[in-house]
Amino acid sequence: MAKPYKKHNSFSAVGGSDLASVKLSVKKKIQNLAQGFGLINQTAYSDILEKAIVELERASNQNDFQSDIFNSFDLFELDRLPKDLWARYLIYRYKYVVFPKTRQLDAFPPCVQIEPTSICNLRCKFCYQVDDKLSNKANGHMGQMTLDLFKSVVDQLEGNVDAVTLASRGEPTLAKSFPDMMNYLKGKFVGLKINTNATRLKEPIIESILDAEPAVLVFSMDSANEAEYESMRVNAKFTHVVENIKRVVDIKQTNFTNSRTILRVSGVNYEGNDLGYSSLENCFGGSLDQIALVEMVPWIDPYNSELSGVQEPCSDLWRRMFIWWDGSVGVCDVDYLQSIKIGNVRNTGKTVSQLWLSEEYTNLRASHIAAERAGVCASCQVC
Numbered sequence: 001m002a003k004p005y006k007k008h009n010s011f012s013a014v015g016g017s018d019l020a021s022v023k024l025s026v027k028k029k030i031q032n033l034a035q036g037f038g039l040i041n042q043t044a045y046s047d048i049l050e051k052a053i054v055e056l057e058r059a060s061n062q063n064d065f066q067s068d069i070f071n072s073f074d075l076f077e078l079d080r081l082p083k084d085l086w087a088r089y090l091i092y093r094y095k096y097v098v099f100p101k102t103r104q105l106d107a108f109p110p111c112v113q114i115e116p117t118s119i120c121n122l123r124c125k126f127c128y129q130v131d132d133k134l135s136n137k138a139n140g141h142m143g144q145m146t147l148d149l150f151k152s153v154v155d156q157l158e159g160n161v162d163a164v165t166l167a168s169r170g171e172p173t174l175a176k177s178f179p180d181m182m183n184y185l186k187g188k189f190v191g192l193k194i195n196t197n198a199t200r201l202k203e204p205i206i207e208s209i210l211d212a213e214p215a216v217l218v219f220s221m222d223s224a225n226e227a228e229y230e231s232m233r234v235n236a237k238f239t240h241v242v243e244n245i246k247r248v249v250d251i252k253q254t255n256f257t258n259s260r261t262i263l264r265v266s267g268v269n270y271e272g273n274d275l276g277y278s279s280l281e282n283c284f285g286g287s288l289d290q291i292a293l294v295e296m297v298p299w300i301d302p303y304n305s306e307l308s309g310v311q312e313p314c315s316d317l318w319r320r321m322f323i324w325w326d327g328s329v330g331v332c333d334v335d336y337l338q339s340i341k342i343g344n345v346r347n348t349g350k351t352v353s354q355l356w357l358s359e360e361y362t363n364l365r366a367s368h369i370a371a372e373r374a375g376v377c378a379s380c381q382v383c
């Protein structure tokens with residue numbers, strides 16, 4: 001049987017800013033949290049909020065922060081968040097982690113990934129973009145989301161979902177409307193995250209991102225060694241990408257001095273590459289907030305792989321929903337050719353919420369619970 005890939009626990013190593021000082025800061029802030037919110041009895045999620053606060057308080061009181069719900073990254077995000085937004089953050093985080101375990105469903109998914117474009121300028125060795133069936137334009141999977149569709153999705157999510165990530169199968173900054181999309185997101189989601197390969201970070205794009213103040217801006221970079229980086233991130237130029245990330249750091253320090261956006265370099269652990277924390281830290285003069293190495297999702301050609309033998313239900317079915325550039329709903333990006341059909345928010349008249357609770361999704365979840373994974377899920381190691 002293939003080794004199950006635990007989706008929630010995919011960081012193999014992290015580094016960056018001083019966790020001890022952030023922990024202390026969060027601990028101080030949390031002391032009067034319950035009273036400070038005044039929200040415990042006012043929100044539909046009061047029970048969740050209460051459990052989340054208890055857990056955060058318990059974990060903060062330990063020497064080494066250990067929690068089944070929160071991780072060290074959450075502490076950094078909380079520490080930068082105004083206190084009046086903590087309740088939203090704690091509720092979203094709780095739903096994101098706990099709902100897939102308890103198989104609980106809300107009207108909306110805990111997290112939505114929006115794909116501004118499926119096009120990418122790189123062909124990373126470990127990415128489905130190397131599969132011609134996806135990236136060859138003749139096959140119909142390549143495209144850009146219109147600004148109108150983007151706005152209609154965001155309108156549905158605002159107030160209902162707090163974890164929104166801009167990324168999926170392509171490089172988001174390649175979308176023609178990317179700056180307008182960023183502008184439309186401003187101030188709407190507590191857990192907004194942008195993933196980028198950092199090849200196109202010029203001033204207007206950087207300004208648009210920082211102005212929207214995402215919680216986290218992730219630069220995908222897997223090695224501080226030029227040759228190794230370029231052998232993995234095919235078509236990318238190491239020096240160019242380093243220059244771009246430094247430009248983000250400079251602009252943030254100059255024009256967005258109070259920004260809460262966390263700058264994170266995140267690499268994929270692929271055949272033993274050496275991310276090189278200290279080299280990366282030297283490279284960016286200690287100005288990055290976080291450096292992380294993520295276990296590679298085994299996603300190369302899942303359509304022609306052997307059965308994985310994994311029987312545990314896939315947590316993504318209770319955690320995330322993907323809305324791709326044409327409005328179609330993807331259940332994950334392992335199924336990058338969308339063999340699993342759920343529906344489309346653009347041309348079926350169905351809402352995000354209706355699709356999340358649809359018969360198609362329900363049947364898929366039921367097959368996982370019954371340990372009867374089929375199709376691409378049967379070959380997939382994610383759970």
Ligand code: SF4
Nearest residue numbers: 120122124127129197
């Ligand atoms: S930059 Fe991201 S989307 Fe593009 S090929 Fe690399 S991993 Fe895939």
Ligand code: SF4
Nearest residue numbers: 314332334377380382
């Ligand atoms: S292919 Fe199936 S099992 Fe794999 S991540 Fe997607 S939904 Fe989960």
